[in-house]
Amino acid sequence: GAVVSQHPSWVICKSGTSVKIECRSLDFQATTMFWYRQFPKQSLMLMATSNEGSKATYEQGVEKDKFLINHASLTLSTLTVTSAHPEDSSFYICSARTSRGFQETQYFGPGTRLLVL
Amino acid sequence: TQLLEQSPQFLSIQEGENLTVYCNSSSVFSSLQWYRQEPGEGPVLLVTVVTGGEVKKLKRLTFQFGDARKDSSLHITAAQPGDTGLYLCAFRGFQKLVFGTGTRLLVSP
Numbered sequence: 001g002a003v004v005s006q007h008p009s010w011v012i013c014k015s016g017t018s019v020k021i022e023c024r025s026l027d028f029q030a031t032t033m034f035w036y037r038q039f040p041k042q043s044l045m046l047m048a049t050s051n052e053g054s055k056a057t058y059e060q061g062v063e064k065d066k067f068l069i070n071h072a073s074l075t076l077s078t079l080t081v082t083s084a085h086p087e088d089s090s091f092y093i094c095s096a097r098t099s100r101g102f103q104e105t106q107y108f109g110p111g112t113r114l115l116v117l
Numbered sequence: 118t119q120l121l122e123q124s125p126q127f128l129s130i131q132e133g134e135n136l137t138v139y140c141n142s143s144s145v146f147s148s149l150q151w152y153r154q155e156p157g158e159g160p161v162l163l164v165t166v167v168t169g170g171e172v173k174k175l176k177r178l179t180f181q182f183g184d185a186r187k188d189s190s191l192h193i194t195a196a197q198p199g200d201t202g203l204y205l206c207a208f209r210g211f212q213k214l215v216f217g218t219g220t221r222l223l224v225s226p
Contacts, residue, residue, distance in 0.1 A: 004159070034213065043205060043219040044160065049212070093159050095214070106214055108159030 003027055004096050006109035013084055014117055020080045021112045023094030029074035030096035034106070035067070038091040050077045084116045120144055121206055121217030129223045130196055138191045138220045140206035149189045150214075151180055154203040160216075196224045 003026040013019050023033060031052050036044040048069050050056040056069035066088075068080040077096075081088055093111045097104055124139045140149065148167045152160035164173050166182035166189060173180045177200075179192040189206055201224050206217040 032212070036216075041221065043203075044216045046213055046215065095159070105162075108161070110159050111157065113157070 004094065004107045004109040006092075006094055006112050008112060009110065010113040010115075012115045012117065015085050016083055018080055018082045019084055019114060020078055021092055021094075021114075023077045023079070023096070023109055025075045025096040025098070025107070028096070028098045030077075030098055031074060032097045033071055033077040034095040034097070035069060035077075035079050036093045036095065038093060038111075040091075044093060047079075081114065084114070086116045089114055089116045120210075120215060121208065123204075123206060123217040123220045125220060126218065127221045127223075129225070132197055132224055132226050133195050134224075136193050136196055136222070138193075138204050138222070139188065140190070140217050141188045142208075143187065145186050146208045147186070148209070149182060149186075150207045150209075151189070151191055152205045152207060152216075154205060156202075160203075160205055193222075196222075198224045198226050200224050 005024045005026055007022045011019055033050045035047045037047050038044045046059050047062045048056045048058045050069050050071040052071045052074050058064045066082055071077040091111050091113050094109045095106050097106045120142055122141050130136055148165055150165045151163045153163055154160040164180045166180055169186045170184045171182045177194045181190045204220045207214050
């Protein structure tokens with residue numbers, strides 16, 4: 001199946017610093033990528049939808065100035081958590097969608113665990 | 118409010134037992150998907166159900182879509198420790214995938 005990678009897999013940072021997370025579709029082009037956040041023992045919550053070459057669409061309650069999303073190519077999207085605080089500590093998962101024929105399939109990355117001290 | 122409510126939230130059973138996980142909503146969906154997520158990993162698609170009343174089987178897993186397409190269930194027969202994980206139902210709405218509240222399953226040897 002299609003592969004989506006994320007880097008780094010985990011990161012620890014000090015409060016106030018910014019952290020960039022990369023999401024790559026390794027063997028397909030993804031016109032749309034999604035960023036989710038998952039707190040311990042909870043489900044995935046969609047943060048934003050990212051389309052290549054255009055601005056991301058953020059879900060209600062997600063601060064676009066704090067979570068900067070860039071989708072510069074069909075295989076790469078980045079999420080930057082700016083001025084991170086301990087409450088931003090979470091598991092961040094990206095997903096990439098591909099269309100093959102009439103079927104759309106969404107593949108998920110392995111996630112990035114962020115711990116803000 | 119969550120569009121997809123899953124129950125139970127957490128289930129701890131012994132190897133060999135059967136179990137059923139439910140995904141309920143007041144909305145009608147054109148399709149529902151089921152995912153399994155293991156700790157520290159992203160979710161993996163198990164199945165997509167499309168037709169009301171549809172039943173799909175994946176080895177020991179049986180998925181059913183309600184007749185009215187508002188709910189779905191996942192039944193696992195003879196659970197094994199490898200079935201441990203977070204089970205998520207999801208629907209695609211307005212070009213985005215929305216997940217249910219999740220059921221965390223722990224199967225002990």
